[in-house]
Amino acid sequence: MRSWSGSLLAISHANLALYRDGQLVDERNAARTDFSVPAKAADYRLTFDVDTSRILPFSTHVNTAWTFRSAGPAGTARSALPLLSVDYALPLEAANHPTGGPATFTVLQAQGALAQRVTTFQV
16 A cells, blocks of 8 residues: 655554454554455454544545455555555635536555556546
8 A cells, every 4th residue: 555654644544454354353543554464365344433523514424344355465465456546636716615626546566576567446
């Protein structure tokens, strides 16, 4: 997952939680972390929740979730999962109303993962 930096996450609350076959594996109050998983394949769900209500008047909660099937690497090796995330910039004025300008979406790939080609994107 992309590393979030800067003051926004420093003064807000971020939480990552990893589920394996529906059971919580681990949860961290962080915007970026590593989780260890067993070598046996399983179904996973990774959730990323950000609460900026202390500093922003609108759009104060963002929830993102990825679901995937994966197995841990053999032995003590480490492997980055090729998860994608989407950043967005919406053309809104101070009262959270659209300005009529174009929305911008940027697809990001996890650091350390093999590059992937994005062939479609739908909103």
